[in-house]
Amino acid sequence: MSDAPVRLEKIAKHFGGVTALENVNLTIEPGEFIALAGHNGAGKTTLFKIILGLVRPSSGAVSVFGAPPQSKRAVGLRSAIGFLPENVTFAGNLTGIELLRYYARLKRVPLGQCTDLLDQVGLGDAVRRQVRTYSKGMRQRLGLAQMLLGEPKLLVLDEPTSGLDPDARRQFRSLLEERRRAGATILLSSHALVDFEEAADRIAFLREGRVVACGTIDELRRASALPVRIRVRAGPDAHAALAKAVGDMADVRPVNGQSVELSCAADKHIAILRRVGELEAVDTVEVRPPHLEDIYAHYRNPGDRDADGDDGDREGETTP
Amino acid sequence: MNAVITIAGREIREGVRNRWVLATTLVLAALALTLAFLGSTPAGTVKASALAVTVVSLSSLSIFLLPLIALILTFDGIAGEAERGTLLLLLSYPVARWQIVLGKFLGHTAILAFATIVGYGATGLVVGLAQESGGGWAPYLAMVGSSILLAAAFAAIGTLVSAIARERAVAGGLGIGLWLFFVIVFDMALLGILAADTNQTIGSASLPWLLMLNPADIYRFFNLASFGDVSTFAGLAGLSETVRIAPPVMLGALVVWIVAPLGLAALAFQRRSL
Numbered sequence: 001m002s003d004a005p006v007r008l009e010k011i012a013k014h015f016g017g018v019t020a021l022e023n024v025n026l027t028i029e030p031g032e033f034i035a036l037a038g039h040n041g042a043g044k045t046t047l048f049k050i051i052l053g054l055v056r057p058s059s060g061a062v063s064v065f066g067a068p069p070q071s072k073r074a075v076g077l078r079s080a081i082g083f084l085p086e087n088v089t090f091a092g093n094l095t096g097i098e099l100l101r102y103y104a105r106l107k108r109v110p111l112g113q114c115t116d117l118l119d120q121v122g123l124g125d126a127v128r129r130q131v132r133t134y135s136k137g138m139r140q141r142l143g144l145a146q147m148l149l150g151e152p153k154l155l156v157l158d159e160p161t162s163g164l165d166p167d168a169r170r171q172f173r174s175l176l177e178e179r180r181r182a183g184a185t186i187l188l189s190s191h192a193l194v195d196f197e198e199a200a201d202r203i204a205f206l207r208e209g210r211v212v213a214c215g216t217i218d219e220l221r222r223a224s225a226l227p228v229r230i231r232v233r234a235g236p237d238a239h240a241a242l243a244k245a246v247g248d249m250a251d252v253r254p255v256n257g258q259s260v261e262l263s264c265a266a267d268k269h270i271a272i273l274r275r276v277g278e279l280e281a282v283d284t285v286e287v288r289p290p291h292l293e294d295i296y297a298h299y300r301n302p303g304d305r306d307a308d309g310d311d312g313d314r315e316g317e318t319t320p
Numbered sequence: 321m322n323a324v325i326t327i328a329g330r331e332i333r334e335g336v337r338n339r340w341v342l343a344t345t346l347v348l349a350a351l352a353l354t355l356a357f358l359g360s361t362p363a364g365t366v367k368a369s370a371l372a373v374t375v376v377s378l379s380s381l382s383i384f385l386l387p388l389i390a391l392i393l394t395f396d397g398i399a400g401e402a403e404r405g406t407l408l409l410l411l412s413y414p415v416a417r418w419q420i421v422l423g424k425f426l427g428h429t430a431i432l433a434f435a436t437i438v439g440y441g442a443t444g445l446v447v448g449l450a451q452e453s454g455g456g457w458a459p460y461l462a463m464v465g466s467s468i469l470l471a472a473a474f475a476a477i478g479t480l481v482s483a484i485a486r487e488r489a490v491a492g493g494l495g496i497g498l499w500l501f502f503v504i505v506f507d508m509a510l511l512g513i514l515a516a517d518t519n520q521t522i523g524s525a526s527l528p529w530l531l532m533l534n535p536a537d538i539y540r541f542f543n544l545a546s547f548g549d550v551s552t553f554a555g556l557a558g559l560s561e562t563v564r565i566a567p568p569v570m571l572g573a574l575v576v577w578i579v580a581p582l583g584l585a586a587l588a589f590q591r592r593s594l
Contacts, residue, residue, distance in 0.1 A: 052412045054594045075416050083412035091404045093337045094330070105326040106413045146409070156412075 003066040005030055005154045005185040006051055011060035013046055013209075020046040021057070021209040028185055030153075035196045036189040037296050038206030044189040045086060047206070048158055051187070052083060064154070079107055082152035086159045088143030090134070096127040096142055100149070109150040117145040122171060136163040144172065148179070155179060157188040161195055169195060197292045205299040212299050217292060224298045226290035227263035230272060231255065238281030245275040323415045324423040331397075331427025341431050344389055348439030351385065352378055356447045370447050371456030372547070375463045378440065379543040382467050383536050384503055387474040390432055391495040394478030397424040398589065399491040408594060418586040425479045425582055432471040440464045459547040462567075466542050469574040473535040474499075476581035483589040506534045528565050535577040542570040 006028040013021040021043045028034055036044050049055040050062055053069030065080060067073045090099055100114045118127050121141040126134065131142065140163055147155060155176075161169050173195060180186060180199075190196055193203075197217060204214040213220055230250070232242060239260055243252045249272055250264035264272055269287065276282055290298075335341045355377040356370070398420070401407040410420065444460050478495055485491035510530060514522065522530070531537035546567045 049408075049594065054408065054411055056593065072416075076414055078412060078414040081412065083409065085405065085408050085412075087405065088409065089405045091401070091406050092330075092334050094334065098333075102326065102330050103413065106323055106410075106415055108322070108414070143409075 004028060005065060006187065007063045009061040011050060011057045011062060014058045019209050024211050026204060026211065028187060030185055031183050033180055033186040033199055033201045035200035035203045036206060037193055037203060042206040043209040044206055045158055048156055051156060079150060080153040082147035082155045084143045084147045084157045084160050088139055090131040090139060090142060093130050095130055096123055099131055100145055103146045104149050107150050113149060117148055120175065121145045137165065137168060140164055153184055155184055155186045159189055161190060161192050193292045193296055207299060220295050221290050222266060224290065224295045226294055226298055228266050228269040229288045230262040230269060231259055231286040232262065232276055233259045233283040234281045238279060241279055245279060246272050323419045324426065327420060327423025328427035328430065331424055332430055335431045341434060344435035345438050348435050349442050351381060352440050352443035355381060356443050369456035370451035371460045374447050375459045375543060379463050382470065383540055386467060386471045387499055387503055387536060390471045390474035391478040391499050394428050394475045395482050395491040395495040396488055397479055398482040399485045399488045403488050417589045421479060421483060421586045421589055425475055428475045429472045432475060433468045436464060436467050436471060440467060463543050466539055470535060470539040473574055473577040476578045480581040480585040483585040502534050502536050532573045535574055538570050538573050542567060
């Protein structure tokens with residue numbers, strides 16, 4: 001267990017009087033894919049810097065592959081880590097391929113990998129141009145290539161898809177999926193959560209430096225207690241019958257002349273569907289469980305949570 | 321050690337490509353040649369070899385120029401990478417921080433050494449082969465060698481500045497400030513103190529040791545006072561006889577001026593949070 005790729009225990013980090021992180025506990029098991037969500041300034045980047053040994057936590061214990069990231073031993077262990085910083089930049093007058101070879105040498109990886117990797121990320125002919133002429137998308141691709149050098153066992157990605165067009169995003173996801181099948185552990189932060197809703201094993205929400213929720217998407221849905229929305233298409237005269245059928249199990253709200261929306265607690269929605277199904281006038285039924293984006297919004301804004309009226313546990317933390 | 325060579329190699333490569341190497345070499349060669357030709361006129365009347373004359377003029381110029389070039393080349397090394405955001409990525413690699421400090425220093429020093437050897441070497445060959453009296457090669461070679469040490473000492477100081485400063489602009493300002501201090505202010509302050517010191521509490525024996533506190537003065541003292549031929553011409557013969565520090569000791573002091581700032585740079589960089 002001690003060689004878990006990442007283990008954070010009661011991590012806190014203060015910059016002067018500002019609290020960047022507070023009581024963060026997170027263990028990432030080998031082969032796990034964890035997505036980290038949170039607004040700007042929630043502490044995601046600081047958390048990554050602590051994992052990479054760039055910042056010393058004010059208190060708490062960190063270990064990466066069993067060693068504290070600022071120890072001497074950790075320097076060598078970093079060959080097993082691939083990092084893609086937020087807004088990755090490359091300065092200087094070296095070309096893409098020269099720069100990748102430089103990073104390959106630093107990581108003691110055979111230089112032959114470089115051309116293959118540049119092909120994989122689709123940099124094409126740009127590899128012979130100086131990196132300072134690169135567009136944001138090209139820098140991101142080169143950043144991706146350097147991250148994949150040496151097939152690292154742990155990938156740490158800070159906002160990897162920002163600045164990528166939809167095509168590149170898809171390409172990026174499949175590259176990540178490939179690494180995951182090869183057994184890599186992945187820790188990623190993103191605003192574009194939809195990109196990773198399917199892929200991530202667990203999702204952790206960070207707010208004001210605290211992990212306010214962490215779990216699988218199902219666990220988060222349950223913990224957030226956000227309603228399931230059921231949209232029923234039926235003639236206007238059927239609306240009253242619908243309201244009567246569901247009783248107090250759901251809120252009924254007409255959407256337009258043709259449809260009504262029922263919102264109910266997640267555990268009631270099967271019972272509601274049964275009753276709705278019995279009604280003659282019902283045309284179609286569409287069930288929408290809370291989206292990751294909804295859950296994200298729910299955890300991001302404490303105000304919203306009170307508005308939802310179901311806010312028993314402020315930390316809302318679920319431990320799988 | 322591999323990482324150090326890789327980082328140094330990248331600095332050299334960038335230096336070649338952005339024409340730093342070319343520009344520095346040309347500047348040093350042009351100035352050295354100019355001084356050599358200007359200085360060769362009086363050499364006929366004074367009984368000194370043309371090379372010895374060149375050592376005096378060229379080392380006086382190097383004291384100003386080499387520290388400046390070294391500081392300009394190095395101040396950006398770490399501070400610039402931090403500001404541009406590339407340092408974050410570099411530090412996520414299996415590279416210790418001292419290796420980054422040493423690699424940058426070695427790369428920059430290699431550029432400075434190349435420019436000095438080629439620029440001053442070419443001048444030395446031209447003057448040395450053209451002179452009639454012959455001789456003077458030893459002081460000239462010592463001057464080229466100590467010039468490299470001088471450049472390296474200021475490259476180390478520049479690396480230290482770069483490792484400490486939060487921003488490039490601060491590093492640049494500090495670099496220029498240190499240049500002013502070591503090259504101009506230090507000597508003036510020392511002169512002022514000596515002039516005010518009417519009781520002679522600072523004896524003439526301790527003066528050369530005070531000069532060891534400044535790498536530029538070590539360099540000057542080494543080149544102007546070490547060789548009889550040169551010191552006669554430089555007018556320092558009297559000084560070097562009353563107070564003598566052996567040349568190897570002076571070179572050792574220069575080496576301390578390289579190692580100490582580098583060690584401090586590694587230490588400061590190690591403690592730095594990003």
